Amino acid sequence: MKQSELSRKVGACLKHEGKTLGWKTRAYSAFRVEGDMFFSLLVSGHAKEKVLYRRLSCKPMAFDAQLWRILGMTDNLQEPLGLRADGAYTLFGIALYEGSVEVPEWSDEGLANATRQCLLEAEACIESNLHLRSVDAFMELGEAFNADILKRVPNTAWNFWKERLICHFLKGEMDQAMSIAEARIAAGDSGRFVIGGQTFYQLAQRKLKGHTASVG
Incomplete structure (x- = not known):
């Protein structure tokens, strides 16, 4: 399967499986709001390696809104919620986990099952982090992530x-x-x-x- 065809199918599967499980989607991202937090799951496929990469991240809803006010882009406040998932002028958020899921065969069924697995894993992670619903909880998570990455990669641009x-x-x-x-x-x-x-x-x-x- 060509990479372009796989990317198209990943987007279609994510939209279909996400709708079934109560997620909203935009391109290769599925997202939902819990409390004051925006959770976004990015899914992408690698045709040659036969894996789906996934990254679940979170950020406070209020942060992108304030970013846009600072940048003078308040029109974005009226845009669909999905802009926070993949917009160029948005914050990345903090990753709760990232990695890959092997897909034995690039069949429609195999891709659908793998995509659903990614979504179910994300749901489980969100539910296991019930405390992560406020700005203060996010900042605590972010400071811990920041300290960890500086320890591992002292010269990081992060x-x-x-x-x-x-x-x-x-x-x-x-x-x-x-x-x-x-x-x-x-x-x-x-x-x-x-x-x-x-x-x-x-x-x-x-x-x-x-x-x-x-x-x-």
Whole structure:
């Protein structure tokens, strides 16, 4: 089977099996909202290796909304929920697990069974993490993930600063948010997003200054 054909079939299977199990889907992602959290399962196939790769991640619903306000992309607030799963201007979230499922044969039945297995595993993981329904629980998870990856890969480009800034912003802790913005600007960190020549942290700094001025 060609990779393009497999990708098309994976998307179709995910949509069909996801609907059966109560998930919404967009392209190669299945997603659902539990409490304040957005859970997203990304599924992709590798034709030659005969495996499905899957990654279940989570993030607070409020975080992408605040990201868009900072970036000046508030029109995204009116877009379908699935934008949070694969939109270019969204946060990646924190992975709860990732890996692969072997598919003995690329038949319609084999692919459907493997896709359903991915969804059922994701459901089980979400149910086993019932505490993970709030911003505070997410931040605790994110800090642990951040500490682990820095320990394993000291020179990683990964960092958790955007999420920290957004969390402070949402909690009204503007001084803490401003301190992060200033430090990341000094460090030359774009925050992965650049709009009109302005980085995420420069835009956040401007937003925070505007908020302070309006309050004052």
